[in-house]
Amino acid sequence: MLTQAVPQFHVSEFAAEVRAGLTKPLQREIPSKYLYDEVGSALFEVICVLPEYGLTRADTRLLRQHSEEIVDRLSLPTMVAELGSGSGKKTRWILEALSKRQRTFYYPIEISASALAACEKELREIEFVSIVGYERPYLDGLLAVAANRGEDDRLLVLFLGSTIGNFDRDASERFLREVRRILFPGDALLLGTDLEKSVPQLLLAYNDPAGVTAAFNLNVLARLNRELGADFDLAGFQHEARWNFRERRIEMHLRSRRRQTVRIPGAGLAITLEKGETLWTESSHKYQPEDVLAMANRTGFRCDAQWVDAEWPFAQNLLIAV
Numbered sequence: 430m431l432t433q434a435v436p437q438f439h440v441s442e443f444a445a446e447v448r449a450g451l452t453k454p455l456q457r458e459i460p461s462k463y464l465y466d467e468v469g470s471a472l473f474e475v476i477c478v479l480p481e482y483g484l485t486r487a488d489t490r491l492l493r494q495h496s497e498e499i500v501d502r503l504s505l506p507t508m509v510a511e512l513g514s515g516s517g518k519k520t521r522w523i524l525e526a527l528s529k530r531q532r533t534f535y536y537p538i539e540i541s542a543s544a545l546a547a548c549e550k551e552l553r554e555i556e557f558v559s560i561v562g563y564e565r566p567y568l569d570g571l572l573a574v575a576a577n578r579g580e581d582d583r584l585l586v587l588f589l590g591s592t593i594g595n596f597d598r599d600a601s602e603r604f605l606r607e608v609r610r611i612l613f614p615g616d617a618l619l620l621g622t623d624l625e626k627s628v629p630q631l632l633l634a635y636n637d638p639a640g641v642t643a644a645f646n647l648n649v650l651a652r653l654n655r656e657l658g659a660d661f662d663l664a665g666f667q668h669e670a671r672w673n674f675r676e677r678r679i680e681m682h683l684r685s686r687r688r689q690t691v692r693i694p695g696a697g698l699a700i701t702l703e704k705g706e707t708l709w710t711e712s713s714h715k716y717q718p719e720d721v722l723a724m725a726n727r728t729g730f731r732c733d734a735q736w737v738d739a740e741w742p743f744a745q746n747l748l749i750a751v
């Protein structure tokens with residue numbers, strides 16, 4: 430007779446990371462990448478068109494204005510890999526400039542399946558561009574792309590929208606070093622970084638009066654309810670954006686309006702939150718233009734060029750692997 434194996438309880442990475450974050454002793458947290466499920470990605474697209482949130486428009490303006498010059502500075506032929514493509518809208522300018530000079534292979538790398546599908550749809554009609562999407566974490570995807578490079582191919586990695594700002598400063602340098610390890614000398618990394626600006630302006634950008642950012646933040650609790658069977662009462666939490674002046678970053682938190690116990694069966698967890706206690710859901714680090722040059726030099730790159738938007742301080746940085 431066959432012995433039936435005991436079914437393994439599989440703790441997914443999502444459940445494990447949520448569990449680890451929500452049981453941290455001093456400050457509970459939920460990793461910010463989990464903000465981007467299908468609803469979260471759609472809400473983020475709305476944030477990008479809010480008048481208070483100038484970041485995406487600045488990023489797009491710089492790419493539109495300077496894509497020819499950016500492409501002129503690259504060694505060709507080059508394949509393009511994008512870390513966290515999102516909707517892919519602002520990538521159009523680079524792909525159009527590049528595809529005038531060469532047939533272009535574009536590899537969006539994205540953990541959100543819905544964002545990846547939107548990106549492929551957005552960009553698929555550009556002539557002389559072929560798109561192959563990777564639904565994977567950034568470095569896994571980049572390794573897969575690099576493994577397929579032809580002998581003479583250069584690689585241009587796009588890391589736009591100041592997504593790097595989600596990482597702590599140490600972690601961002603570790604990440605850049607890991608990207609660099611996958612690249613060859615002469616490969617390029619186009620890095621978008623949001624710059625420091627007035628605190629009231631930043632607070633408004635992350636706490637817009639229409640409440641879109643609040644909905645984006647609260648949705649992570651709705652996601653835990655949907656995917657891990659949790660029983661968060663969203664009305665029991667308030668969205669909060671803070672400026673951490675020591676770390677020079679905006680932090681998003683969800684503040685518990687009362688003492689409450691929440692069950693998260695999918696993570697094998699129940700937690701009691703005090704009134705006023707917060708769950709930290711995201712950091713958005715802000716930079717000085719010189720910070721980026723120093724970061725590049727410490728991580729195996731040199732900054733070949735930097736463009737700063739005149740309306741909303743934001744820098745596009747072209748780093749070359751040394």
Ligand code: AVJ
Pocket residue numbers: 476484590591592594595634635642711712713
């Ligand atoms: C996509 C990480 C760049 O930090 O500005 C926008 C995300 N969060 N509003 C940012 C976000 C709240 C955004 N990044």
